Amino acid sequence: MTFGIIGGGSWATALAKILTDRKHAIHWWIRNPGIIRHIREHGNNPTYLSAARFDVSLLSMSTDITEVIEKSDVLVIAVPSAYVEESLAPVNQGAWKGKKIVSAIKGLLPDKNILLNDYLQRQFNIPLDDYFAVLGPCHAEEVATEKLSYLTFSGRDINRASQIASHFITPYINTIVNHDILGVQYAAVLKNIYALGAGIAHGLDYGDNFLSVYIANAADEMAGFLRKFGAKHITVGEHEGEDPITHRKTPNYAASVYLGDLLVTCYSLYSRNRRFGNMIGKGHTVKEIQGEMNMVAEGYNASRCIYDINKLVDAAIPIAETVYKILWADVKPAEGFKRIEQVMV
16 A cells, blocks of 8 residues: 655644654655755755654655656645645546545635535545545644654545554554544534634633633534534443443544544644634734744634535534634624623533
């Protein structure tokens, strides 16, 4: 199984580190030729996760995305959702034939309000059976320093998802597998919105007591939205029995990819969405923040996407809708959080 990675940011770099630490030779598409030269000469990405070191003999890097796709069996797509269409534009439909796709994207395509799997199916006729998603809870910065982290791999075929996941297991990465391919992706989108809100609350000088109730309500709100899409195993403490051999409980995704990812994104100082929101709460404008941050906060565009999607879904998501209105509809942060205070239980 030959892996290719599309993207040169922090998450792509972290995934490249995991695979090469497993001694996989990988093909890696990076847009910037200067970054490729630096990695070849110095063994690290100078812009993202510079502490992560690579065995360059395992890296075949190129600015030609079609070349990387053609040479790989499994493509891990790890570019920000806003740049997916631009990045994949040079690729023709035939290049994807027989490939397995692993989405490492935690957002929706902002101009279309769709997940990556929907775009790939429409644009390149890639079936959902050949599509998988890798999610957290996992921050790239902790992967770089080899702190124990968890990756969740989702796919309709649990056996194939398990096979892909097995290549990412290292002393510092544990993997979890499920088949809730749509639910986990929407959970990843929503948790970024709630993390923006957590950052706004911090910027407004709310304390830990408020934040704990805020996150609990966000988790409840997220579960209600996910149920609209048929997601299961999203209630903490509920299991469907145990494995007859290991006697371990059956997976409850609320404990990891849903609740766990929400918690780490809302609390961690590594969270770019929390950082973005914190600056909003302190009075900075979106334009100022985008000029200062060197990374994309997926929750910004996602808040508008989810607001539009929910016109059809009709879930009760007052927290996510208020974050949207703060970012896109000129509601003052303090005013918005007074509204949030009133809806929390």
